[in-house]
Amino acid sequence: MILWLLAAALWAQEQCASCHAEHVEDFTSHKHSAAKLSCEVCHGASEKHRKAVGSASPDKVAAPSEVPALCGTCHTDALKAYAASKHGRIVAAAGKTKAANCGNCHGVHAPRWAAAMERQCARCHAQLPESCKAKPSSLNARLACASCHDPHTLGKKQ
Numbered sequence: 001m002i003l004w005l006l007a008a009a010l011w012a013q014e015q016c017a018s019c020h021a022e023h024v025e026d027f028t029s030h031k032h033s034a035a036k037l038s039c040e041v042c043h044g045a046s047e048k049h050r051k052a053v054g055s056a057s058p059d060k061v062a063a064p065s066e067v068p069a070l071c072g073t074c075h076t077d078a079l080k081a082y083a084a085s086k087h088g089r090i091v092a093a094a095g096k097t098k099a100a101n102c103g104n105c106h107g108v109h110a111p112r113w114a115a116a117m118e119r120q121c122a123r124c125h126a127q128l129p130e131s132c133k134a135k136p137s138s139l140n141a142r143l144a145c146a147s148c149h150d151p152h153t154l155g156k157k158q
């Protein structure tokens, strides 16, 4: 009985696991998986894709500039704060300059924790002003940069 329930819950992922075992495995470490989101939420049922062994595109694959709207369908507060930020405006413009979208910081399948996020910041922000090396007034953020910068608005904390 328990096995049957588990099998039912994992049905959606099974549609993809035969070819994307690694993605399915990564996904089990995300709160999305615990909250019963499936691959389908972001990629559609992708029936043609599955039957054509990948030679037809999945129903949906968000481009970098489309990621905020995709994540923001459920995370409305985060999207609102992010969209008005410098990152948000640059990503929305979809031009040559790249800035962080939700997925660059958080990861899309496996979640990215603080240290991994900070490595993402460093990819684009190699040179930081002296002010970033000062001692933050509060160290309660998991991400060092977030002690001073709100990670979504990028504005000053407090």
Ligand code: HEC
Residues within 6 Å of the ligand: 015, 016, 017, 018, 019, 020, 039, 040, 043, 044, 045, 046, 049, 050, 051, 052, 053, 054, 055, 057, 058, 060, 061
């Ligand atoms: C029978 C094998 C098979 C199944 C089943 C399958 N895929 Fe794929 N998928 C592929 C192949 C092959 C590729 C191309 C891989 C590559 O380009 O490296 C691919 C690529 C993708 C991509 C990237 C497409 C792009 O344009 O970047 C996504 C997203 C994807 N699959 C999602 C899914 C989802 C979601 C499911 C389940 C609903 C699924 N796939 C089921 C074989 C499969």
Ligand code: HEC
Residues within 6 Å of the ligand: 013, 016, 017, 020, 023, 024, 025, 027, 032, 037, 038, 039, 040, 041, 042, 043, 061, 062, 067, 103, 108, 109
């Ligand atoms: C919350 C949304 C979301 C969910 C849920 C999700 N994906 Fe994705 N996926 C994305 C986004 C956004 C991209 C494109 C960005 C990128 O390439 O990293 C992507 C890219 C992919 C790719 C192609 C790029 C790569 O990493 O190889 C594959 C394959 C894929 N997803 C498979 C899956 C499978 C299988 C599941 C279910 C276990 C799944 N995805 C669940 C958002 C999601």
Ligand code: HEC
Residues within 6 Å of the ligand: 031, 032, 035, 037, 041, 067, 070, 071, 072, 073, 074, 075, 102, 103, 106, 107, 108
């Ligand atoms: C269909 C709705 C939906 C979509 C689309 C969605 N999420 Fe979520 N997300 C959830 C739910 C539900 C949870 C679990 C909430 C909880 O456990 O508090 C969650 C949890 C999270 C968390 C963990 C939050 C925490 O408090 O630890 C992060 C980070 C996150 N999502 C980022 C994203 C990103 C990035 C995307 C786009 C690639 C995305 N989400 C797309 C519904 C969604």
Ligand code: HEC
Residues within 6 Å of the ligand: 068, 069, 071, 072, 075, 078, 079, 082, 083, 087, 100, 101, 102, 103, 105, 106, 114, 117, 141, 142, 143, 146, 151, 152
């Ligand atoms: C520049 C990196 C960055 C970007 C871009 C980003 N986030 Fe975050 N986000 C963070 C950090 C850092 C936290 C705090 C998490 C922590 O302390 O572990 C956070 C927290 C969250 C949380 C947890 C609840 C909350 O609001 O504190 C959710 C959900 C979330 N982000 C979703 C999103 C979504 C959706 C987008 C895109 C619209 C996005 N984030 C863009 C870095 C980012």
Ligand code: HEC
Residues within 6 Å of the ligand: 086, 087, 090, 097, 098, 099, 100, 101, 104, 105, 117, 118, 120, 121, 122, 123, 124, 125, 145, 146, 149, 151, 154
């Ligand atoms: C993919 C590249 C990329 C990543 C990853 C990235 N950023 Fe940015 N960020 C940018 C760009 C581009 C700008 C705009 C720079 C400018 O206007 O000179 C920017 C601007 C900023 C600003 C200034 C905002 C303002 O209003 O002036 C802050 C603060 C910032 N980023 C913090 C972060 C933090 C913290 C992280 C990691 C959690 C991060 N960024 C990750 C590309 C990125």
Ligand code: HEC
Residues within 6 Å of the ligand: 118, 121, 122, 125, 128, 129, 130, 131, 132, 133, 134, 135, 136, 137, 144, 145, 146, 147, 148, 149
């Ligand atoms: C002790 C607080 C503090 C910490 C921690 C901090 N910053 Fe800053 N940061 C500031 C202040 C204050 C400014 C604005 C003043 C300035 O430009 O000199 C700033 C400005 C920036 C800018 C804009 C630079 C420009 O040239 O306009 C970026 C990008 C940035 N920070 C990224 C980061 C990243 C990434 C981290 C984590 C590795 C980080 N900061 C950590 C306080 C901090």
